[in-house]
Amino acid sequence: MRQTQRLEHGGRIDRSRTIKFTFNGREYTGHPGDTLASALLANGVSIVGRSFKYHRPRGIVGAGPEEPNAIVQVGSGALTRPDQRATQVELFDGLEASTAARLGFDPMGVNNTFSRMLPAGFYYKTFKWPAKYWPNYEKRIRQAAGLGHAPTEADPDRYDHMNAHCDVLVVGGGPAGLAAALRAGRAGARVLLADENAELGGALLSERVQESTRIDGRSYRDWIDTTSAELAAMDNVRVLTRTTAFGNYDHNFLGLMEDKADYRGGPAEGEVRHRLWRVRARRTVLATGALERPLVFGNNDRPGIMTVSAVATYLNRYGVCPGWRAVIFTNNDSAYRTALDLKAAGRDVAAVVDVRCKPSSALVDAAREAGIPIHDSSAIIRARGSRRVKSVQIARVKYGQLTGDYETIACDLVASSGGWSPVVHLHCHIGSKPAWDDVAACFLPGPDNPGQCSAGAVTGQFSLRDALVQGFEQGGAVASELGFEPGDDKAPSAPTPGDVLPIEPFWLAPSERPLSRGPKQFVDYQNDTTAADIALAVREGYESVEHVKRYTAMGFGTDQGKLGNINGMAILAWLLDQSIAETGTTTFRPAYTPISFGAVAGRTADHLFDPIRKTAMHDWHVANGAFFEDVGQWKRPWYYRRVGESMQQAIDRECHATRNSVGVLDASTLGKIEVHGADANRFLDMIYTGGRLKMKTGTCRYGLMLHEDGMIFDDGVTAKLGENHYYLTTTTGGAAGALNWLEQWHQTEWPDMDVFFTSVTDQWATIAVNGPKSRDVLQALCDDIDFERDAFPFMTFRDGTVAGVSARVFRISFTGELAFEINVDANYGRHVWDAVMAAGEPYGITPYGTETMHVLRAEKGFIVAGQDTDGSVTPMDMGMHWAIGKKKTDFIGMRSLSRSDIVAEGRKQYVGLKPRDGQIVLPEGAQLVDDPQAELPMPMIGHVSSSYYSDTLGHAFALAVVKNGRSRHGEIIYSPQPDGTVIAAEITDPVFYDREGARQYV
Amino acid sequence: MFQIDCPWCGPRDQSEFAYAGEGGIKRPEDPSALTDAEWADYLFMRQNPRGRHHEQWRHVHGCGQFFDVVRQTVTYRIESVDLPGRPALANASGEVR
C-alpha cells in the first residue's frame, strides 16, 4: 500500500491528493497525473502480466503506446475496457484494473520449461487439422494466452462522430508539432492540433527540469504553458488532447479518436464517451515523434528491464524511480541523459554498458564526471533473476563477437536503448514505403504524401533545437502554400541538450551458445517471439518479412510491434545476409493504436443504424396484430395473426378470404417513378423488353427490365398517364436501383433525349383490393368511376374520387383475382384504408400481408424479381417470351438474348414443383438433383426459388429453375437435405391455379 | 476516403458518391450488327489499368448527376472531373491512356 518507489519531489503529479485504485483485487494509491503504469511502479509492483506463449512473468517495459506487456482490463460490467495499455490509462479515484492471466503460481508456466517443444509456427503445426476442431483449439489458446474479454452486456454509452475541416492538421503536440501549430496559427490558418496525451509537450514532459535546458530562455514547463495559452487564445486554432490520430486515409482525410470520459472513469449521464473525428485537412503536418527500441539480449524480458526513455518518463514526469540500482545498456548517446537523471534522483547507476568503442561527447563526459562507470565496447549478454532482474552478465564485444572479460553486475533495474524508431505509421498508411537511413539507423518517412509533410523526430531530427526549427518552418511553409502570410518571427530556440547520434546499430547481443539453446532473447514481448524463432523461420525457408511476421507472430497483437518490429526486421536481415533496406518493413495499417467499436459506430446504432420507412397505414397494421417483415428499409405487414392462430392458420385464412371474397394489401411500398418528356416513350422503349411506342393513354403494361447482359433485374407495371407522361412501378427493394438505372442511361448514353424522372414512392399510398368481391367494395366507395367489366377493362386505370379523396385506380392484379389498386395522396392513405375496411365489412374483407401475397402470386406462377430471378436468368429462361416486343429492333439487353450461350440447350428453366408428400414444404434455396445416390460432388441441376404451403391447392408447392425443366414436366426430381433426408418432387408447370387466367378478367 | 470534386457541387467526401463503372464506353449504334465477340467486348471487357483510369461516378447523395473522372489507380490522385463522355484529359479519340 505504500508508494515505496515514489521520489520525494518532482514529476507532473498532484501530490496534494491521494487517490485509490485496485489492481488484480489489491488496493493501491497514487496521485492525479499518474498513469496506471506509473502508479503501479510507484507501489513497487513489478509483475503485471504473463506472456502469451511461455507464461513468463512480465513487467512494464515502456511508458506510452509501445507498451507490450502491461495490457489490462479496466472496469467491469458493461463499461469494461479490454486490452488497455497501463501506460496510457490515466489514474482516477476508484479505478479497477486486472490482468487476465494469474500472476502468482502459473499452471501454464510449464510451457516455459518445455519451450523447445513450442517453436515458431507451433500453433500452425499442431492445431491445423482437422479444421472442424479449430473453434475448440482457438478457445483453449485464447484462455491460455490471457487476452482480455469484451463486455457481455449492451453498451449503455453514447459515442459520436464529428466531421471537421481545417487548413492545417498537426498530429502530435511535442516540440515540433507545437512550433508548427504556432506558426500556422499565427499566420491565420485554421489549425487543428491533436495529441494522444492528456497534456501537450510530448517528449519534453519526460525531460528533467534543470537550468541548462531552456527554450527561448524559459523552462520547458513555462514554454509549454505559454505556447498552449497562445494557441488556446487563437480563435482559428483548436487543440484536442487525449486524441489519437489513428488512421491516415486518402486525400488528406484522417481519423482521430478523442477520449472524452474514460480517463476520469466514464461518462456522466448524457455525456459522450468517445468521439471519432473525421478530419479533411488541406495540409497535414505529421509530428508524430519517435519510439525508443530496446536492445535484445538473453532474458531481456525479466521484470525490471525497460527502455531508457521509459525510465526517464517515470522519473521526470511521474516522480517514480522503478529501481534503486540501475544498469544502462546503450548504443547511442541519449541514454546518458537518463543516467544523469537517475544520479540526480539519488539512485545508484552501477554501470553504463555501451556497445560503442570509446564513446565521447559532452554527455558521456558528464556521466563520467558524475562517477558513473562506463563499460565501452561491451554488451549485456544475459539477465539473471526469475521474478525480477537481480544482475546482468556483461562482456566485451568486437564486431558482434564476444571477446571475453565477463563480469556480473548486481542491479534491480536495466534500462536499454537501441536507438529511436520514427513513428512513420501514419505516413505509411496510404501506401508510402519508409526509407532506411544508415546514419540515424532507422526508417524515415519516404517522399511526402500529397498535401502532407513531417517535422521533428519522425524525420530523424532527434535534437530539440532542430525539431523546433523544423516544426516552425513546416508550419510556415504549409500556411504559405495555402495563401496565408506567416510573419518573420523566429523559431523557438533551444540549446541542444545532447543528441542521439552517433549511434552504432546493434541488433542482437552475442551469446556463448547457439540461438535456440541460450537464454531466450525476446524480440516481440507480446507474442513471445524470440531471435531464435526468426532464425527458425529462416531455416524453414521464409524470406519475406511479411511471411516471417505471420509465421512467428512478430508484430501482431495490441501493440502491433511498435517496440520490437524494427529489431526483428534487422535480425531477419542479418540472418538472410542482406541489408535492412532490402528486407523492408511489414505494412503499416490503421489503426495506430486500437480504437473502440463504439467510436466506429458513433450514433449509427440500434434504431439509428438504418432509417425505417413506414407506410401511411402503419399504425393500423400495428393495432390489428400485424407481424412485420423488413423489405429494404420498409416495414411491411407479413401476416395478421388472430388470437389462437398459428402463422400457417393466419395465412390460410387470408388466402381463403382473398380467393373467395375480398382481401386487402398495403402495397404503398412498391417503387413508383414518374417519367416526363417528349422522348419518354422512346426512352422507355429502350428500357423495357416490351413495346412502349404504341401504348394508349389510360392503359397499363407489364414490363421487364434487363441488364445489358440480357438478365432480368426488375419488373413492374407501366401506366401511360398522358402523351409524354408515364408512371412506373418497381419492386419494393429495387426502387432506388431502377431509378439509378434510368438516370444512368439518360445522363451518360442519351443525354439529348428530353426525359426526366421523379421518384413518387413516398407521395402515394397504394391499397390493393383483391378478390371476387373487390368490385363491390370499390363501387360502395366511389361513384364517379364505372367499374363494370367492359367499362373498366383489365390493365387500364381510371381517375376518380374514392372515399371523398382524389384517387387513381388501376385494374391490375398480382393474385390472379379480380383486383383494383387504389392510389391516393399518402396523407389520405389511412383515411381511405379505413373507408375500404368499412365498405368491405359486409364481405368479410381481410387484410393480408406479404406472406399471403407470396402464396397467392406463386400459385399463379407470377415471379418476384430478385427472388425467382437471381441475375442469371433471361426472359426466355423464365418462359416470358410474351413479354418481349416482337417487332422491336433494340432494347437494353436485347442483343445478349441471341448470344450463343443464351440460346444454347441445357439452360435452367422456370418450373413448378409439387412435393410427393404434399405436407412437406421444400426449403427455399434447396439444390435439386436427378440422382440423390450419385457420387459426390453430386451434379446439381437447379434450385428452389419460392416455396409455400397452399391451402387452396391442398398441398405444398414450389417454384424453381431446373436444367431443361420446361421439357421435363411430370418427371421426379430430388432435393437432398442437410439432415440426410431426400425430398422428392414432381416437375410441373409454374402456374398452379386458374391456369387459363380467367378470374382476373371477370 | 477520397475527396471528389463534383462538377456541379464542388468537393465532397467519397461517401456521397457511388462508383458507376468505367467511363467512355459508348453503346454500339446497332447492336444487332455486331458479332458475339464484338458484343462481348462491349459488354464485359474493361481496362482495369495500373495507372490512369477513366471512370464514372454518381453524386448519389447530392445532385444525382453522373460524371467522368480520370484517376490514378496507384496513387488515387484524381486528375480531372468532367461531364459524361468528356474527360478533360482524354485525347481526341477518347482514349485516356
Ligand SMILES: [Zn+2]
Ligand atoms: Zn453534385
